[in-house]
Amino acid sequence: MSQNPTEFDIQHLDDELVLEYLQSDQEFFSRHPQLLTTLQLQDNRRGTISLVERQQQLLRDKVNLLEEEITQLLTVANQNDRLLTIFNDLYLNLIACDSFPVFCDYLQETTKRLLELSDVRLVLHHGNDALDHPILIDTIPAVQFANRFGKENYYFGRLTAAEQSLLFPNEETGSSCLVRLQHDGEDIGFIAFFAKDVEHFYPGIDTLLLEQFRHLVAKLLVTKFLTAN
Template identity: 50%
Template structure:
């Protein structure tokens, strides 16, 4: 059998790549055991210390992972503490809302909780049917188009509004962010709550709505009792 020399590649013609080296090491896990002296003397480039050993590189990577995990745990603890405070605030607010005996008291309580307890900018309420009371939190403009555009498919809208929408709801433009909460009772539309923040990033579509969902059900029920 004659071998065609043209089908053979010399060592000089073989180009090593990262992929080839990785594949070789994966197929030969005993390589480093066979080359123990090489592993001991192997030096790797490091941006801070010039060169380090393989063991030092592994220790550095482990320290980096541990540091990242510690930061994640700290962030989770902060979030958990914030959620605990928010839950306590909502629980207190529910009791205060249940104690309201008139529509004006109810709207006062909602406004105070929003602007003072939650440190947000403003709260407004638009009702499908005209209210029998007068209150600064009530929207007198027709916002039927807003509820159709922003809340026809979702119970909440988080983010920015167009300037015309801001003016209809708040009477002025707002550079911050808002949440719109659709209010329904017994499958009937009552209207929506609009809460604004000066912080453009405060109300984000990724926000959790668990507490907000409980809040809107209670508010819708109480508004239905007091206003209609």
């Protein structure tokens, strides 16, 4: 006794079943090449297009995205090269300094002119009457900014109004970078940078150059000036 074939109910299909089938049958479009040009898809920019046109558009979008990423990487690489040159020159100048005022002058000049930031402060936890410079602050207790660092050696972002008034009383809106200075495991203070751009300093900034910088500055301060006075 013959039986009529059961008719397939298309309502039982869903996106997941269609996707699973097409992924499992890699030759589907090879067997039905006409679908590549006859299928019509909706595109927000171009209206109705074929599957081939849609694939071409996706490839163009992907190429454009890759080109943007390459451009961004090249920009970052150029910026890093420039910063490396600036920091290398700064290191040589700091090492050659024989006086505290000249030492601070180089920090200030590099910050304002070469790094194009607005201001810098050198905060030392143990004051010394023999050391004096406009960027030096030796009246802030060590616990004042301890919460900004926590267990980290850096803080990037905005400060409270009270914190900013202690470090940068003449500045208004902006962002800051605090760099912890340590010698032989002991905190001796920190360097604070200020930028007028509120987004200039943000969490997650690469600290490779700053890590070398903070170690060198701390060592030079202790060996050249703090222990000598």
